[in-house]
Amino acid sequence: MVKVQQSKFVASAKKLTQCPPEDIAEIAFLGRSNVGKSTFINLLSNHFKLAKSSSTPGKTQLINFFESIWIFKEEQYKMRFVDLPGFGYAKVAKTLKEEWKKDLWEFLNCRSTIKLFIHLVDSRHTQLEIDLQVSQMLEKLCRGDQSVLKIYTKCDKLNSNQRALLSKQGLLLSTNQNLIKSQHGGVETIRLEILKKVFGYEG
Incomplete structure (x- = not known):
């Protein structure tokens, strides 16, 4: 079992020049506003107040950085979570949207320490x-040194047949403990997949 030793907030940034040094492996989280990104980061980091949701979907447009240290089979893995602004709902001026888009694209394209992109998709609207x-x-x-992991959130809203079909396309995430124990996804499964893709762990 993966043990989360420590998780903490590091910094917020709007532009690439404001980001922390490129010194450890990073995992970038992308998802439509209201897909459950903050909840997912908090579950992964075992810190339920680490990533905060805005009361207005799409309003927060900063890139937030969190560091997390995991222990698995006596090995320590240090990584940085990159919480990117949610997309799809922001009610702002078109020029400001274009500026955000430009800054975000520059970050994704130029940040050398990103090793994994996690794309969160609402399981009800795939x-x-x-x-x-x-x-x-x-x-x-x-x-070549990067990969993408698609994770379907809110799978507790689906019936068992729907969950089984969706599990063939990606990992499932549910906050329902009974489903986590009996289904194809859950936080522990996802943590192990992250260790595999980011650090090459073969367990």
Whole structure:
């Protein structure tokens, strides 16, 4: 079992020049506003007040950095979570949206320490155009030392047949403890997958 030794907030940034040094492996989280990104980061980090949700979906447009240290089989793994602004709902001026888009693209394209992109998709709405566009963007963006992990959130809202079908396309995330124990996903499964993709762990 993966033990979370420590998790903490590091910094917030708007532009690439404001980001922390590129000194440890990073995991970037992308998802439509209201997909459950903050909840997911808090579950992974075992710190339920670490990532905070805005009361207005799409309002927060800063890149937030968190560091987390995990212990697995007596090995220590240190990583940085990068919480990117949610997309899809921001009610702001078009010029400001374009500025955010430019800053975000520069970050994703130039940040050398990102080793894994986690794309969170609402399990009830898997074919939204905006998510399909993000998937295509990540395919073009990925370097040889990077990978993409798609995770379907809110799977406790689905019935068992729907969950079984969706599990063939990606990992599932549920906050329902009974489902986590009996289903194909859950936080522990996802942590192990992260160790595999980011650090090459073969367990």
